[in-house]
Amino acid sequence: MKLKAYAYIGDDAESGITFANTAGQAKAAFADIMGERFIDVKVERLPWADKYWENGKVPDEALLAHGWSVSCYKCGKMVDIDTVVLIDTRGALCKECAGKDGK
Numbered sequence: 001m002k003l004k005a006y007a008y009i010g011d012d013a014e015s016g017i018t019f020a021n022t023a024g025q026a027k028a029a030f031a032d033i034m035g036e037r038f039i040d041v042k043v044e045r046l047p048w049a050d051k052y053w054e055n056g057k058v059p060d061e062a063l064l065a066h067g068w069s070v071s072c073y074k075c076g077k078m079v080d081i082d083t084v085v086l087i088d089t090r091g092a093l094c095k096e097c098a099g100k101d102g103k
């Protein structure tokens with residue numbers, strides 16, 4: 001069955017996306033991940049991300065294109081569409097880490 005994409009709404013920069021049939025299922029999943037109470041979890045639908053449900057993960061490239069920040073896969077620093085330097089198969093790289101590779 002095709003699942004729908006839901007984003008966690010919170011202060012945490014590491015807020016994520018999950019795939020579920022209903023908002024309730026998405027909330028339950030985030031309550032688990034974030035260690036919060038079900039009733040405190042807020043989610044929003046992300047229709048543009050629905051197509052990634054089969055992978056279970058939205059590529060960094062797509063997140064950045066939709067105004068999200070993602071963490072550099074080497075150092076964990078948050079980068080957005082304005083600060084990201086390189087996106088390869090493993091994810092996004094910040095300026096410092098891309099520089100260390102000599103690129």
Ligand SMILES: [Zn+2]
Nearest residue numbers: 072075094097
């Ligand atoms: Zn980095």
